[in-house]
Each structure stands twice: as structure tokens, then as C-alpha cells.
Amino acid sequence: MCAFExxxxxxxxxxxxxxxxxxxxxxxxxxxxxxxKVDKFIHTLTSTTKKKD
Structure with missing residues (x-):
């Protein structure tokens, strides 16, 4: 959609x-x-699910 716009x-x-x-x-x-906003949400989601050692 963004490309058409x-x-x-x-x-x-x-x-x-x-x-x-x-x-x-x-x-x-x-x-x-x-x-x-979606990119920021995905970045936050992936950073919180990483394993912390």
C-alpha cells in the first residue's frame, strides 16, 4: 500500500x-x-525474549 501512495x-x-x-x-x-510503531514493537519484543546470561 505504501508504494502506491x-x-x-x-x-x-x-x-x-x-x-x-x-x-x-x-x-x-x-x-x-x-x-x-510496528518496527519498534518487534524490536522491543525480540530484545525482551533474548536469553540473559
Missing amino acids: TYFFNECLFEGDYLFAFFWGILLFRDLKRTY
């Missing part, structure tokens, strides 16, 4: 259609924020 964001931006570029930018930012 990035493509449409770039297309709108280069064509000068800034209203739709803003719309796709919001959707893209939302996906990137969700990806960051």
Missing part, C-alpha cells in the same frame, strides 16, 4: 496538483508512522 504522491506533486498531493502525503505519513 508514494507513487501517486509523486505523480500529483510533479503535475502540480497540490491538493491531491497533500491527500496522498497524509496517507503516506500515516503508513510510515504505523510501520515505525
